[in-house]
Amino acid sequence: MHAPVRQSYLNASVGIRSWLLTTDHKRIALLYFAGITFFFFVGGIAASLIRLELITPQGNLGSPDFYNRLFTMHGIIMVWFFLIPSIPTTMGNFILPMMIGARDLAFPRLNLLSWYLYIIGGLITLTALLLGGVDTGWTFYEPYSTFYATGYVILTVFGIFVSGFSSILTGLNFIVTVHKLRAPGMTWYRLPVFVWSTYATSVILVLATPVLAMTLLMLLAERVLHVGIFSPQLGGDPLLFQHMFWFYSHPAVYIMILPSMGVISEIVPVFSSKSLFGYYFVVWCSIAIAVIGFLVWGHHMFVAGQSLYASLAFSFLSYLVAVPSAIKVFNWVATMHEGWIRFNAPMLYAFGFIGLFTIGGLTGLMLAALAVDVHVTDTYFVVAHFHYIMVGGAVMGFFAGLHYWWPKISGRLYPDYWARFAAILAFFGFNLTFFPQFILGYLGMPRRYQSYPPEFQIWHVLSSAGASILAVGYALPLFYFAWSILKGPRAPSNPWGATGLEWSTASPPPPENFAESPTVIRPPYQYDRGKPCMQAADV
Amino acid sequence: MSERALGIQYSTPAQEREAVTLGMWAFLATEVLFFGALIAAYLNYRIWFGSDFIAAARMTKVVLGTANTAVLLTSSACMAMAVTTFDAGSKRAPVLWLIATALLGLAFVVIKGTEWFLEYREHLVPALNFDVARYGGVAEIFFVFYFCATGLHALHLLIGICLVSWVAIRIGRGSLVPGGSTTRLIGLYWHFVDIVWIFLFPLIYLAGRNG
Numbered sequence: 001m002h003a004p005v006r007q008s009y010l011n012a013s014v015g016i017r018s019w020l021l022t023t024d025h026k027r028i029a030l031l032y033f034a035g036i037t038f039f040f041f042v043g044g045i046a047a048s049l050i051r052l053e054l055i056t057p058q059g060n061l062g063s064p065d066f067y068n069r070l071f072t073m074h075g076i077i078m079v080w081f082f083l084i085p086s087i088p089t090t091m092g093n094f095i096l097p098m099m100i101g102a103r104d105l106a107f108p109r110l111n112l113l114s115w116y117l118y119i120i121g122g123l124i125t126l127t128a129l130l131l132g133g134v135d136t137g138w139t140f141y142e143p144y145s146t147f148y149a150t151g152y153v154i155l156t157v158f159g160i161f162v163s164g165f166s167s168i169l170t171g172l173n174f175i176v177t178v179h180k181l182r183a184p185g186m187t188w189y190r191l192p193v194f195v196w197s198t199y200a201t202s203v204i205l206v207l208a209t210p211v212l213a214m215t216l217l218m219l220l221a222e223r224v225l226h227v228g229i230f231s232p233q234l235g236g237d238p239l240l241f242q243h244m245f246w247f248y249s250h251p252a253v254y255i256m257i258l259p260s261m262g263v264i265s266e267i268v269p270v271f272s273s274k275s276l277f278g279y280y281f282v283v284w285c286s287i288a289i290a291v292i293g294f295l296v297w298g299h300h301m302f303v304a305g306q307s308l309y310a311s312l313a314f315s316f317l318s319y320l321v322a323v324p325s326a327i328k329v330f331n332w333v334a335t336m337h338e339g340w341i342r343f344n345a346p347m348l349y350a351f352g353f354i355g356l357f358t359i360g361g362l363t364g365l366m367l368a369a370l371a372v373d374v375h376v377t378d379t380y381f382v383v384a385h386f387h388y389i390m391v392g393g394a395v396m397g398f399f400a401g402l403h404y405w406w407p408k409i410s411g412r413l414y415p416d417y418w419a420r421f422a423a424i425l426a427f428f429g430f431n432l433t434f435f436p437q438f439i440l441g442y443l444g445m446p447r448r449y450q451s452y453p454p455e456f457q458i459w460h461v462l463s464s465a466g467a468s469i470l471a472v473g474y475a476l477p478l479f480y481f482a483w484s485i486l487k488g489p490r491a492p493s494n495p496w497g498a499t500g501l502e503w504s505t506a507s508p509p510p511p512e513n514f515a516e517s518p519t520v521i522r523p524p525y526q527y528d529r530g531k532p533c534m535q536a537a538d539v
Numbered sequence: 540m541s542e543r544a545l546g547i548q549y550s551t552p553a554q555e556r557e558a559v560t561l562g563m564w565a566f567l568a569t570e571v572l573f574f575g576a577l578i579a580a581y582l583n584y585r586i587w588f589g590s591d592f593i594a595a596a597r598m599t600k601v602v603l604g605t606a607n608t609a610v611l612l613t614s615s616a617c618m619a620m621a622v623t624t625f626d627a628g629s630k631r632a633p634v635l636w637l638i639a640t641a642l643l644g645l646a647f648v649v650i651k652g653t654e655w656f657l658e659y660r661e662h663l664v665p666a667l668n669f670d671v672a673r674y675g676g677v678a679e680i681f682f683v684f685y686f687c688a689t690g691l692h693a694l695h696l697l698i699g700i701c702l703v704s705w706v707a708i709r710i711g712r713g714s715l716v717p718g719g720s721t722t723r724l725i726g727l728y729w730h731f732v733d734i735v736w737i738f739l740f741p742l743i744y745l746a747g748r749n750g
Contacts, residue, residue, distance in 0.1 A: 102548055103548045104547060104548035106558045107558075108548065172562060172566060176558050176561045180554060180557050180561060181549075181554075181558070206565055206569050207569070210569045210570070210572040210573035211572050211573070211576040214577050218577070221683070221687060225666035226666060227665040227666050227679065227680075229684075234676070235679070235680055236680065237587065244576060244579075517550075
């Protein structure tokens with residue numbers, strides 16, 4: 001193509017100020033991409049050091065205290081500064097307004113403020129972790145975090161507190177945008193599933209994050225002023241801290257996984273050239289997960305001394321929350337059934353997601369059973385389970401979405417061969433890393449220990465070997481995406497043959513997303529003998 | 540807010556008005572959960588500690604608390620009048636009502652401050668001068684919650700006073716015109732802060748006082 005240089009959001013204005021003071025949701029999404037990627041690799045370095053340490057049964061890299069600080073740093077960075085913001089703030093910010101035919105989010109300046117809060121919070125916490133860190137684990141359980149605390153608990157917690165406001169404001173922005181800025185004809189049941197699942201996520205962000213904020217504020221009050229709230233030495237109830245912490249942190253798991261489920265629901269129909277099977281079920285399962293997810297937090301405390309009757313109720317509800325998740329898995333598989341499947345990189349990541357998420361979900365059911373949970377509480381079985389959900393699920397979904405929307409975001413294509421290679425590498429590396437941990441946990445290896453009995457070594461060596469493969473799988477995209485920006489061929493507006501509004505406009509999009517406001521004439525994911533039927537009227 | 544040029548994301552002023560209104564309600568939903576967590580923890584201890592905790596609650600100054608409730612409810616009535624008169628197109632009345640709202644808010648803070656000062660003199664302030672030997676550890680936990688809850692509420696009120704004063708100045712200068720959302724949204728916030736007190740007042744001052 002020899003078209004003259006077209007104006008896009010990338011070249012509409014230049015200079016560092018035009019980025020740091022931008023209110024364009026697409027540019028803010030890229031700012032988030034920078035932050036997210038940075039924290040992902042910081043957390044990844046901590047994880048690599050953990051796996052390096054665990055190759056031998058005795059401690060080699062520093063003291064046990066250093067090890068405690070290492071896994072705490074890994075958890076804090078990955079949960080609050082990568083997983084929670086990952087998909088909503090990047091792809092949510094970039095794609096969600098385009099999917100509904102809006103020119104921006106409802107509150108663009110608030111959106112920019114959210115990014116600054118995220119970065120400031122992240123830097124405060126990172127500073128604390130680099131100054132010496134904390135040894136409490138990412139959960140800050142009392143009284144490790146107050147009476148026995150030795151590290152920079154106050155600074156670390158304050159950083160998380162600040163970044164929480166970023167979460168809340170982002171969620172608020174998405175909720176209002178979805179309600180009020182939909183293009184003409186974009187009814188609720190014509191919304192792509194990614195919008196629905198981001199909406200469900202936003203509801204959790206707005207309703208759960210303030211509880212964490214208050215919990216952390218009380219923790220700070222206790223630690224700074226030395227007054228009793230949770231600490232048993234001062235007359236408090238440490239179990240109450242766990243209740244309040246998990247009231248946020250369990251729904252936070254759904255903050256991490258729901259957006260990924262949304263991404264997968266976009267990718268599977270496109271690469272099967274078929275309508276999404278059971279759209280209404282997928283949509284309402286997102287809402288059901290968000291709602292039931294608020295009622296299961298007690299399954300983190302089966303052995304913490306809560307009442308047995310409470311545990312029974314939480315066990316039952318934890319089984320219940322698995323139902324909508326399972327329905328979604330069946331819907332994705334049914335979508336592929338008799339479809340015309342293309343094995344491009346986004347689809348391979350989606351396959352990885354479905355398989356790994358299913359294993360993570362099924363082992364979650366095992367942990368929801370009271371007796372089994374007592375056997376494997378605080379072992380590597382739990383570690384393996386939640387990594388299957390958060391890394392095998394959420395991170396695979398992140399990469400799937402990144403590869404799917406990359407042509408739209410950058411306006412360039414990437415080498416699909418390398419991307420498929422990275423997806424396969426990540427899948428095998430992941431399984432080699434975390435499957436042995438199920439066995440380790442079942443055999444009784446507790447989590448959060450630097451040294452272990454020699455008979456466990458073989459499983460740890462396998463796990464560390466897998467981690468090195470996984471690291472290569474995660475690092476590869478940096479290279480071929482860099483190549484894509486510099487030398488990749490220009491992307492057409494709809495390279496995958498998708499139906500959503502974001503594919504009706506140019507790649508990369510103009511500053512106001514659409515040349516003219518689109519009108520929506522049909523539901524998403526409609527295919528006529530393999531040909532996409534666009535949602536927008538004029539294409 | 541709608542007094543500025545319409546943002547590119549909106550097609551009509553009505554769309555923007557609906558969006559900012561929903562935004563404020565979503566923000567208040569967050570605030571409900573924020574205070575809700577504190578109140579839930581407070582109730583947990585009230586049930587757990589029972590009579591010792593309730594005995595500590597009886598040391599609060601119920602007369603001042605009740606006076607403050609009256610002051611705050613009156614301020615909310617003034618706020619409602621400010622919004623109504625503003626939307627009706629009046630120029631002077633909303634400014635006066637807003638000044639009354641801010642002054643009543645300030646009166647609340649002054650009364651609250653007096654209360655805190657009296658409690659300081661009785662050695663009831665945890666982390667500063669709490670007399671554990673005299674009042675006991677359970678009472679200390681009660682007063683931790685008391686100061687957290689009333690302190691956070693007062694902070695919200697101070698923010699509200701600043702916002703109300705800002706709106707009063709802008710209406711006085713004529714830079715806010717009826718049909719905009721700013722006054723109404725600040726009103727919503729003010730009523731929310733009032734409602735938080737409506738929950739805190741009986742939970743802290745009243746429940747168990749005659750028991």
